[in-house]
Amino acid sequence: MTAERAATNPxxxxxxxxxxxxxxxxxxxxxxxxxxxxxxxxxxxxxRRSRQLHQADVERVGQLLQEHLSDAGRQLxxxxxxxxxxxxxxxxxxxxxxxxxxxxxxxxxxxxQILTASPGSRVFPGFxxxxxxxxxxxxxxxxxxxxxxxxxxxxxxxxxxxxLVRRDGNGQHLLARVKxxxxxxxxxxxxxxxxxxxxxxxHDGFVMLxxxxxxxxxxxxxxRAAQGQGYAVRHRNQLWHPVxxxxxxLGGHFVSLIPQxxxxxxxxxxxxxxxxxxxxxxxLFGWKNRRLHQQLFAPxxxxxxxxxxxxxSLEAPVLPPRxxxxxxxxxxxxxxxxxxxxxxxxxIRERDLNLQQKLRTSLTxxxxxxxxxxxxxxxxxxxxxxxxxxxxxxxxxxxTRELVQxxxxxxxxxxxxxxxxxxxxxxxxxxxxxxxxxGVVQGALTLIKRPLREQQVQLSTQGMGGTxxxxxxxxxxxxxxxxNLLRNAIEAMAQQPPAQRQLLVSLQRHHDSARITVxxxxxxxxxxxxxxxLLRTTKPGGTGLGLFVARTSLTNHHGQLxxxxxxxxxxxxxxxxxxxxxNSGELPTY
Numbered sequence: 001m002t003a004e005r006a007a008t009n010p011x012x013x014x015x016x017x018x019x020x021x022x023x024x025x026x027x028x029x030x031x032x033x034x035x036x037x038x039x040x041x042x043x044x045x046x047x048r049r050s051r052q053l054h055q056a057d058v059e060r061v062g063q064l065l066q067e068h069l070s071d072a073g074r075q076l077x078x079x080x081x082x083x084x085x086x087x088x089x090x091x092x093x094x095x096x097x098x099x100x101x102x103x104x105x106x107x108x109x110x111x112x113q114i115l116t117a118s119p120g121s122r123v124f125p126g127f128x129x130x131x132x133x134x135x136x137x138x139x140x141x142x143x144x145x146x147x148x149x150x151x152x153x154x155x156x157x158x159x160x161x162x163x164l165v166r167r168d169g170n171g172q173h174l175l176a177r178v179k180x181x182x183x184x185x186x187x188x189x190x191x192x193x194x195x196x197x198x199x200x201x202x203h204d205g206f207v208m209l210x211x212x213x214x215x216x217x218x219x220x221x222x223x224r225a226a227q228g229q230g231y232a233v234r235h236r237n238q239l240w241h242p243v244x245x246x247x248x249x250l251g252g253h254f255v256s257l258i259p260q261x262x263x264x265x266x267x268x269x270x271x272x273x274x275x276x277x278x279x280x281x282x283x284l285f286g287w288k289n290r291r292l293h294q295q296l297f298a299p300x301x302x303x304x305x306x307x308x309x310x311x312x313s314l315e316a317p318v319l320p321p322r323x324x325x326x327x328x329x330x331x332x333x334x335x336x337x338x339x340x341x342x343x344x345x346x347x348i349r350e351r352d353l354n355l356q357q358k359l360r361t362s363l364t365x366x367x368x369x370x371x372x373x374x375x376x377x378x379x380x381x382x383x384x385x386x387x388x389x390x391x392x393x394x395x396x397x398x399x400t401r402e403l404v405q406x407x408x409x410x411x412x413x414x415x416x417x418x419x420x421x422x423x424x425x426x427x428x429x430x431x432x433x434x435x436x437x438x439g440v441v442q443g444a445l446t447l448i449k450r451p452l453r454e455q456q457v458q459l460s461t462q463g464m465g466g467t468x469x470x471x472x473x474x475x476x477x478x479x480x481x482x483x484n485l486l487r488n489a490i491e492a493m494a495q496q497p498p499a500q501r502q503l504l505v506s507l508q509r510h511h512d513s514a515r516i517t518v519x520x521x522x523x524x525x526x527x528x529x530x531x532x533x534l535l536r537t538t539k540p541g542g543t544g545l546g547l548f549v550a551r552t553s554l555t556n557h558h559g560q561l562x563x564x565x566x567x568x569x570x571x572x573x574x575x576x577x578x579x580x581x582x583n584s585g586e587l588p589t590y
Contacts, residue, residue: 150251
């Protein structure tokens with residue numbers, strides 16, 4: 001179906017080169033886009049994986065804190081099981097080293113005894129925790145032996161702290177604040193080794209502890225930070241993406257801050273090589289297709305163009321062979337195709353020339369036989385009639401005179417035919433030289449001055465005083481062809497009244513060709529102007545050889561002769577079209 005549509009509509013078809021170029025370019029672009037899309041997906045996966053690794057590291061920090069709190073809880077449990085008298089001994093006080101503050105509370109959640117306190121503590125015996133966030137844990141103490149509080153601001157110094165609640169053997173509550181100053185050192189060491197800030201935050205988003213690079217960050221939106229990469233916090237003129245670990249069991253989260261530049265660098269490390277590979281693929285595509293076009297597609301296109309010119313040359317006058325550039329010898333098959341094509345074109349050109357030469361000879365012989373046979377038949381018939389009359393003795397002087405005149409007229413007709421055949425054969429030998437058409441037209445007009453005067457024809461010329469028009473031509477042959485057209489026009493107006501006999505000769509340039517037009521006010525052609533007019537005539541006693549000579553001459557000059565009705569004068573109009581010369585060279589003089 002596609003082939004049929006391309007055959008019926010040649011404009012819809014595309015060249016092999018463009019077809020291959022479009023498809024290969026599309027494939028290259030799709031491959032480059034797929035590579036970039038895969039690189040973008042890979043960079044997202046790398047960022048996701050990096051986020052997971054950072055989150056795992058932060059969760060291990062939470063596990064270390066949980067282990068530290070567990071160890072401190074075991075020490076407090078051992079201390080709580082000691083009798084009251086033994087709790088004052090120095091061995092027992094070693095069990096309280098993990099704690100900065102330890103209190104004994106009564107049933108009203110008031111401090112009954114301070115076992116140990118940090119310097120600058122703001123609590124005192126009788127201080128009540130009933131209005132503090134620890135109230136919930138203290139109320140659950142009777143039902144649970146070991147309770148830990150969430151990370152919060154301590155009452156002693158408003159610093160982050162975790163409280164453990166235990167019951168001793170006497171049924172009283174021990175409230176101990178775990179030392180987490182070591183955790184601050186751990187956060188700083190983590191930041192120095194990883195290069196990333198680390199935060200310890202409560203559930204409400206407030207920062208309890210922060211490593212040295214993150215000091216100054218007061219709070220974060222944990223709900224947005226847990227959603228992924230869309231949330232960032234600005235600190236120290238830089239954007240940071242928070243990575244939140246799961247709850248460590250104490251009501252808090254460890255949060256690591258990753259600089260946005262780090263993820264951007266990771267994306268660039270993945271995308272830039274992919275973009276470079278895509279660009280390299282496009283460059284290789286362009287280089288390869290340029291070479292392929294020079295070595296394969298351009299010669300193929302040139303072959304098809306030469307074939308079209310060869311087809312056209314079979315319908316038009318044969319042009320001399322033009323030099324064509326040799327195709328690149330990269331492909332052996334292309335060289336073989338060109339060699340075979342050149343040999344084929346040369347053989348066709350030689351055969352075409354031979355056929356045209358034979359055609360001219362055949363037409364010339366047919367024309368001579370046809371045109372001479374008519375007057376000879378008349379002479380033979382008249383001679384037979386005279387012989388019969390002589391035998392009967394009836395030939396008088398008047399009949400003798402009429403017979404002689406008839407024979408003389410027919411003999412002149414034979415002479416004219418022979419002269420025109422000689423001119424026709426003369427036109428076969430064409431020598432092309434740079435020729436000025438103005439001089440050719442002026443020379444032809446000079447030869448017809450006498451017929452113009454005798455027939456009282458009014459001559460008008462156009463374009464004779466302009467720029468010279470140079471063509472490659474045989475001046476004598478062109479002048480002879482133009483003279484035949486002028487004489488035909490004069491003879492065609494013989495039946496017109498003298499006042500209506502008008503002849504127009506114009507010379508003009510049209511694009512890359514020159515046109516000589518001969519128009520008359522005669523009856524014109526009664527036949528189709530596009531029909532073959534060789535050896536045809538509309539004049540009484542005409543031979544039709546003048547038009548044949550003109551057309552043959554135009555064929556020898558790679559031109560053409562067009563026939564139509566003159567819109568200006570109403571009669572016939574003959575136009576000789578000749579290609580202009582590319583290089584005039586030496587101009588002849590007249």
